[in-house]
Amino acid sequence: MSQLKAWRAAIVHCIADPKEVGTENAYEYFADGLLVVDGDTIRAVGDAETLLPTLPHDMLTEHHPDGLITPGFIDTHIHYPQTDMIGSYGEQLLTWLNTYTFPEEGKFADKTHARDVAERFLKELLRNGTTTALVFGTVHKVSVEAFFEACEEQNLRMICGKVMMDRNAPDYLTDTPESSYQESKELIDTWHNKGRLHYAITPRFAPTSSDEQLQLAGQLLGEYDDVYMHTHLSENVDECAWVQDLFPNSKNYLDVYDQNQLLSERSVFAHGIHLCDSEYHRLHETGSAIAFCPTSNLFIGSGLFKLSKAEEYNVNVGMGTDVGGGTSFSILQTLNEAYKVVQLQNENLNPIKSLYLATLGGAKALRLENKIGNLVAGSEADFVILDKKATPLLTSRLALAQSIEESLFVFMTLGDDRAIQATYSAGQCVHLR
Ligand code: GUN
Ligand code: ZN
Secondary structure (H helix, E strand, C coil): CCCEEEEEEEEEEECCCHHHHCHHHCEEEEEEEEEEEECCEEEEEEEHHHHHHHCCCCCEEEEEEEEEEEECEEEEEEEHHHHHHCCCCCCCHHHHHHHHHHHHHHHHHCHHHHHHHHHHHHHHHHHCCEEEEEEECCCCHHHHHHHHHHHHHCCCCEEEECEECCCCCCHHHCCCHHHHHHHHHHHHHHHCCCCCEEEEEEECCHHHCCHHHHHHHHHHHHCCCCCEEEEEECCCHHHHHHHHHHCCCCCCHHHHHHCCCCCCCCEEEEECCCCCHHHHHHHHHHCCEEEECHHHHHHCCCCCCCHHHHHHCCCEEEECCCCCCCCCCCHHHHHHHHHHHHHCCCCCCCHHHHHHHHCHHHHHHCCCCCCCCCCCCCCECCEEEEECCCCHHHHHHHHCCCCHHHHHHHHHHHCCHHHEEEEEECCEEEEEC
């Protein structure tokens, strides 16, 4: 039985990569738009006045004259167990991990704690308009079970995995090559493709895995068609030097993963700041993606991601908040920092490209572009309603905006969770401000 419902507001979404078709052809904008949803699926999007006469006249319609509807945002790299340590002071990556991160992650041996944090984490994502995320758990199998159970209750499209790490970390946070393989496999068999959930094989980063563990991670990835691989790559200069010492037989950082068959169309590498040309090339060749995490890269002082290099080599890129190294759950605020990272390299980040990275580009990085990332008919009904009058400053500034590009740019500069009026996942309201 059809359950049609419509939302009337301004609507903008990307339909292609601006790099391939040019900015003007990469998006659709309807100043007075209508989004028609049938249960959990988008039925139509277009001009309200064109669509309305074609639809049942008693169809339930919500009107948001101050709203701007966009697809739900996609966060391609975040750590749910780091929710409560966001904003930890004063350190760069390796000291930051030992001082703050590892003790915090130790708490996730307790499933009750894990479930409590998972619920608060999901609330935070949804109040920021993020409907899909690629998420790190901890080394504890129960951390991933708690997370997936919380997602399942709200029918969210989420990807998560148990951290694999067997060295250079405290004893209370290490597994073994065999136990990490076995537990990851059990989690895949229980959770991967259950409803809207997916599994990511998650070696933390090269320094915390032995060769044996990385080799088994690659073997496991090869056993499935569509399981993800999620790790960190080339984030911090001290980390890169350490990887060289630990893996003297690798050509570069990425090659450590490559030698273990960990590059694939469903492999996502967070950061990728200090890469050489052959690493970009290899990421492209294998269809791997990079998660660009500007708030984290600035906050832990890692460096400036070279978006133009990734584009030159045609590497898929999505946006990541990297909470708790990142400082905000908001993809709008993450785009604000991304703009500045690009500015510091004497380039510009166009707001349409930003919208793309946060939605359809992220979906492509995760190979989910046939399900999420825009509002075309047949897509899952994951969307947000932005409020043009969310704050006094947004109200006055947006009143002067001359184009949808300018309005988007203002939302990305001034907006945060306050700008999110409502978030929908599979047609259901999962956040209302
Ligand atoms: N590299 C290895 N582990 C981590 C982590 O938890 N956060 C970040 N930002 N980088 C890492
Ligand atoms: Zn991270």
